[in-house]
Amino acid sequence: MTDKTKLAVGQEAIETFGWLRAHRFLLLRRASQAFFLVLFLLGPWFGIWWVKGNLSGSLTFNILPLTDPFIALQGLMAGHWPELTALIGAIIVGAVYALIGGRVYCSWVCPINPVTDGAHWVHDKLGLQKGWQPKRTTRFWVMGMVLVASVATGTIAWEFVNPISMLHRGLIFGMGFAWTFVIAVFLFDVFVSRRGWCGHLCPVGAFYGLLGSKSVVRISAVERAACDDCMDCFAVCPEMQVITPALRGKEGDTPLILSPDCTNCGRCIDVCAMDVFKFTTRFDDTHAPAREQRKRTQPATGASKAA
Template identity: 70%
Template sequence: MSTTGKVHLPTGQEALEKKGWFGAHKYLVLRRLSQAFFLLLFLLGPWFGIWWVQGNLAGSMTFGFLPLNDPLILAQMMAAGHWPETTALIGGLIVLVAYALIGGRVYCSWVCPINPVTDAAHWLHVKLGLQKGWQPKRSARLWILATVLIVSALTGTIAWEVINPVTMVHRGLVFGMGFVWALVAAIFVFDLVVARRGWCGHVCPVGAFYGLIGAKSLLRVSAVRRDACDDCMDCYEVCPENQVISPALRGKGASTPLILSPDCTNCGRCIDVCAMDVFAFTHRFDDHVETPTDAAATSRPPKQTAA
């Protein structure tokens, strides 16, 4: 599908005109509500004395009987030579299974409170027209993950928790932000001027860990109507891991339309901004491709705007 003669409209503009504001931002809004919901659950106790959940994203007890523990923290504990208690192991197993089924990096886009910070940095980066900046290899976060486990083993500590911004933000909201503001600002500036999408895409070992967990997950985004694609490139513009799109969108014949890369965060932004409704959530066993029945859809010329 040629892009010759096309001049790019503002990202999401066509979807905005076709779907309306909410339709073009549905999954973004739902993600923000989800992130606020999970954060509020942990703050109900300290702020309002409502102890439905005790703890934080590192480890918690819900309604006094349901343990939930970050399996990466448990992995660091075991690397450090400290065997977790049975309750913690059960909580870690519950989280492990949940993210293995729904997609590990769903944590990054639907739960992590740092995600709105990095999204805001990317929005401003685009608005200011800044250069892409330094882009370390995406495998760097895997090396950082390995380093975290090695340092835990050598020091006998849960190494990442010393600087984990998620844990520090939660504690800051309870006991006072103080230095935490500087850490959050550093992540924002890093993504803004040093490396576009750098923190989540290239650095954070938590994202790397959950990506490994969800490598074979059930929940997937599919380019189910890829034949209707008009090459607007909006999906590439908004995707935080846009290298995952091409194998599904540009595939031909019997190639799967599913985005199978564990790097995909299942954020749903590609679904939001696509005016042609090319993408949809489905499961990993649903690899059918819809053939457009509307003749206008199949013969639609590329978008034209004034140069």
């Protein structure tokens, strides 16, 4: 731990680069999330039907079909072979996320992400403890149960409780029962489990993590030798466990963050005043020398910001 851990998260980057530079990827993500949401709302709200449907399945300009591959998988498990357009749409979406990183969906597209980010902000402002922290593998068990439920009921089971779909319905049709699920996710992350929904329970995130496990786009701690141990990257990362192998690796270890849990949100790049991180590809074999002869403290026990 250094004196810089006493600064507010991201303050050093703001002083070094300015507020806009220190929030660039956060702002881009919010713009991206708003863009996709508005595309789907143009039709119901203004009668501009460039895109019909929602994130589960849509048709753009009456030409391009896009289908959530997790929805398509549930349909297949339920015994329903999708129409050709839906199958093509699932292949297109699956291929894109397999290439750029499956959990990019979670941080750049999913409308629940601002909800859980807001919950995390409230959680920190209230100074609450981490709360219940189920194992991160729990979301894979939830995903498995969803698929089993689809087989047993012959339905796309997750859509009955999917907060993403519920949020869309709430925005289109107004306040109603659908908002209960969204509010429940918010309250769960504030009072029950810090970053609990996206980090531990959401089966959609689990599926997209598997889908993008070999994706090309990655973040690299290429300048990890310059790390000043401010711990800001751990504090802002929604999946902080992915940083340690890349940042704390020994000399010769890859600085690439290769874990499929990484959402490629870019916040570690934003808040790092030392420019340690950058977007690159999994084929980038640049190896910055790690600090030698130095014992590093693990973020879970040694950093007040990450705690």
